[in-house]
């Protein structure tokens with residue numbers, strides 16, 4: 591998925607990592623002659639790349655980032671009380687991750703990026719909802735579930 595660069599840091603090997611608005615990192619090394627990103631060496635060069643977009647494969651893989659904090663959760667829903675809006679394509683905002691907890695029954699989770707994929711989430715299982723990922727859910731028979739929302743605590 592396309593994610594914006596919101597910052598940079600050096601890793602323990604002194605390689606530059608771009609911090610993306612999904613809270614994943616992505617290496618942006620300058621290792622000539624094979625990888626040339628001379629801009630990453632300077633403060634001005636890095637600043638000029640803030641807001642530009644990189645493709646985040648860790649979002650595509652629905653990899654839940656480290657160090658997020660749960661700040662909100664929905665009530666429990668059943669196959670009868672599941673909101674209509676959940677069953678149509680919808681998404682969370684930038685920087686908001688969801689964890690869908692299935693307490694009972696089975697839920698069909700459909701994501702639209704990078705390709706349309708359908709997952710069956712069963713009792714006791716969780717599914718990751720990436721920020722701004724268009725998705726929908728529907729019950730497969732009996733169902734009880736809730737969604738928990740996570741973000742980064744600003745420091």
Ligand SMILES: [Zn+2]
Pocket residue numbers: 593610612613614646647648649650
């Ligand atoms: Zn990501």
